[in-house]
Amino acid sequence: MIEAPGLLxxxxxxxxxxPFARGSWSLIGRDGTPQDRITLGxxxxxxxxxxxxxxxxxxxxxxxxxxxxxxxxxxWAAGLGHRRVxxxxxxxAGLGAARALAGHGVETMxxxxxxxxxxxxxxxxxxGFTFDLGANWLQQYDDNVLARLAERIGLTVVATDFTDPLVLGPARGPVPEGLEGELRARLEKAPPQAAVADVLESWLRHPAPFPAAAIRELVDAEIVMDSGAPLSWLSARHGFEPGVGEGDRWIVGGYRLLTEHLAGGxxxxxxxxxRRIGIGPHGVTLTGDGRTLDADAVIVTVPLPVLAAGGIAIEPALPEEHRAALGRLxxxxxxxxxxxxxxxxWPVHPAGYYRVHGPGENEICEWLDATAADGTPTLVGLFAGPWLDRLWQGSDSDVAARCAAVFTEALP
Ligand SMILES: Cc1cc2nc3c(=O)[nH]c(=O)nc-3n(C[C@H](O)[C@H](O)[C@H](O)COP(=O)(O)OP(=O)(O)OC[C@H]3O[C@@H](n4cnc5c(N)ncnc54)[C@H](O)[C@@H]3O)c2cc1C
Known part of the structure; x- marks a missing residue:
C-alpha cells in the first residue's frame, strides 16, 4: 500500500x-451537433x-x-393521458420525471x-462528512432550477471562481493575453466534422505570436479537463459547451441533500x-432480473453510453434517427x-480553486478546497486525460495516495 503522510x-x-455510467457526462463527437441531443430526446x-x-x-x-x-x-407523458408510467x-432526470408525473396525479414507478x-x-x-464524487457544483447558478430548490430548502452553498485558480507545479507564465479568445474563435470557425485535435494540429504548425506550449496548456486546462474525451474524437465546433464558470457554487453536505428531498414520496x-423494454400497441413492459413491470409508457434516463452499449434491449429497436444521434454523441x-x-x-486562495501542473506533458489537474464544509482540511481533485492511466491503478487508497502526492509535490 502507498503511504500518504497526514491523510486521514x-x-x-x-x-x-x-456499468451504470460508463463515463462522466455526454459530449458531442466530431460528426455531431446539438441537434443530436434534441433528436435523442x-x-x-x-x-x-x-x-x-x-x-x-x-x-x-x-x-x-x-x-x-x-x-x-x-x-409529456401526463399530457398524453397515461395513467401509469x-x-x-x-x-x-428520473427524479424530475417522477415528480412531474406525481404532480399530474399519474401513478409512477x-x-x-x-x-x-x-x-x-x-x-x-x-x-465523518459527506462529499460529492460526482457532480459538485450548481452551475449557471442564477438560472438554475436546482439552485432555487437549494435556496428554498435552506442549503448552504459556497462559490468557486474557476477563472482565477492558484496555479501550482512547474513554473508557468500567465496565459498570454488574447490566447483564450483565439482558441474559441478557431474552434467556432472550424469546418464541420473537424475534431479539436485537427484545429490544434494546424494551429501548432504556425503558433506565432503565441508560444506553442501555452496553446497546448490552455487546451489541456480548458478542454481536456472539461471533457475527459480524446481530442481526436471531440467536435471542434460543439465539444466546448457552456456551463463551467457561470457562477458555480458547491453544496455543503453534497448533492444528496437535493436528491433525497426530490425522492420524497x-x-x-x-x-x-x-434489461429489456418491450413496447406494444397497448403499453410497455420492463423486465430485468426475473421481474416484470407493465405500464402505459416509459421514460428512460440512463446515461447515454449505457444506452449506446445496448445496456437495455429496446424492442422494437429505436428509430434510425435516434440510433444515429446516439452514435454521434x-x-x-x-x-x-x-x-x-x-x-x-496548502495556501489559502480566495477563489477556492487550484490548477496543478504535473511533471509530465499534458498533465493538468484541478482541485477544490472544500475545507469550508466542516473545518477539516479537505481537497477535492479532478483528473482527466493522461493522468488517469498513471494514477487510477490499484486500490482506492493507492489512487488517493498518488493523487495526494501530485498536489503535495506541486507546492512551492
Ligand atoms: C465526476 C463528475 C463531475 C460532475 N460535475 C458536475 C457539476 O459540478 N455540476 C453539474 O451540474 N453536473 C456535473 N456532472 C454531471 C452530472 O452529474 C450529470 O449531468 C447528471 O447528474 C446526470 O443526471 P441524469 O439523471 O441524466 O443521469 P444519471 O444521474 O446518471 O442517472 C441515471 C440513472 O440510471 C441508472 N441506471 C443505469 N442503467 C440502468 C438500468 N439498466 N436500469 C435501471 N437503472 C439504470 C443509474 O444507476 C442512474 O442512477 C458531473 C458528473 C461527474 C461524473
Whole structure:
C-alpha cells in the first residue's frame, strides 16, 4: 500500500468502469451537433421517451439540465393521458420525471439499478462528512432550477471562481493575453466534422505570436479537463459547451441533500436493473432480473453510453434517427478524489480553486478546497486525460495516495 503522510480519509470515483455510467457526462463527437441531443430526446411514438442530461440542447452534462429534461418528459407523458408510467433511473432526470408525473396525479414507478438514488450525483461519507464524487457544483447558478430548490430548502452553498485558480507545479507564465479568445474563435470557425485535435494540429504548425506550449496548456486546462474525451474524437465546433464558470457554487453536505428531498414520496425500487423494454400497441413492459413491470409508457434516463452499449434491449429497436444521434454523441472520463487531512499544508486562495501542473506533458489537474464544509482540511481533485492511466491503478487508497502526492509535490 502507498503511504500518504497526514491523510486521514479519502474516497475515489470510478465513473469510467461503472456499468451504470460508463463515463462522466455526454459530449458531442466530431460528426455531431446539438441537434443530436434534441433528436435523442424526441419521443418515440406515444410510449417511450429518452430523457437525461444528454438530451438537453443547451444544458447538457449538468444536473439542472438533466432535471429539466426529466420534468419535460414527465409532463409529456401526463399530457398524453397515461395513467401509469415507468421511469428508468433515479438520477436527477428520473427524479424530475417522477415528480412531474406525481404532480399530474399519474401513478409512477422508478426502477433504479444501483442500491442508491442520485446517479452521477453521488455523496460519500469521508471522515465523518459527506462529499460529492460526482457532480459538485450548481452551475449557471442564477438560472438554475436546482439552485432555487437549494435556496428554498435552506442549503448552504459556497462559490468557486474557476477563472482565477492558484496555479501550482512547474513554473508557468500567465496565459498570454488574447490566447483564450483565439482558441474559441478557431474552434467556432472550424469546418464541420473537424475534431479539436485537427484545429490544434494546424494551429501548432504556425503558433506565432503565441508560444506553442501555452496553446497546448490552455487546451489541456480548458478542454481536456472539461471533457475527459480524446481530442481526436471531440467536435471542434460543439465539444466546448457552456456551463463551467457561470457562477458555480458547491453544496455543503453534497448533492444528496437535493436528491433525497426530490425522492420524497416517490416510489423508487433500488437494485432493479432494467434489461429489456418491450413496447406494444397497448403499453410497455420492463423486465430485468426475473421481474416484470407493465405500464402505459416509459421514460428512460440512463446515461447515454449505457444506452449506446445496448445496456437495455429496446424492442422494437429505436428509430434510425435516434440510433444515429446516439452514435454521434459520447462521453469522456473525468474522475474525482476526496482527501481529508489532519493539517492544512496548502495556501489559502480566495477563489477556492487550484490548477496543478504535473511533471509530465499534458498533465493538468484541478482541485477544490472544500475545507469550508466542516473545518477539516479537505481537497477535492479532478483528473482527466493522461493522468488517469498513471494514477487510477490499484486500490482506492493507492489512487488517493498518488493523487495526494501530485498536489503535495506541486507546492512551492
Ligand atoms: C465526476 C463528475 C463531475 C460532475 N460535475 C458536475 C457539476 O459540478 N455540476 C453539474 O451540474 N453536473 C456535473 N456532472 C454531471 C452530472 O452529474 C450529470 O449531468 C447528471 O447528474 C446526470 O443526471 P441524469 O439523471 O441524466 O443521469 P444519471 O444521474 O446518471 O442517472 C441515471 C440513472 O440510471 C441508472 N441506471 C443505469 N442503467 C440502468 C438500468 N439498466 N436500469 C435501471 N437503472 C439504470 C443509474 O444507476 C442512474 O442512477 C458531473 C458528473 C461527474 C461524473
Amino acid at each position: 480519509a479519502s474516497a475515489v470515483s470510478r465513473w469510467g468502469d461503472d 424526441t419521443p418515440v411514438g406515444d410510449r417511450l421517451r429518452i430523457a437525461g442530461e444528454a438530451t438537453h440542447p443547451t444544458r447538457a452534462g449538468m444536473t439542472h439540465g438533466a432535471y429539466e429534461q426529466g420534468v419535460a418528459a414527465g409532463t 415507468a421511469v428508468v433511473g433515479a438520477g436527477m 422508478v426502477w433504479e439499478a444501483r442500491d442508491r438514488i442520485g446517479g452521477r450525483t453521488c455523496g460519500v461519507e469521508v471522515g 416517490v416510489d423508487v425500487r433500488l437494485g432493479h436493473p432494467v 459520447g462521453a469522456g472520463r473525468v474522475e474525482k478524489v476526496v482527501l481529508r487531512f489532519g493539517d492544512r499544508f
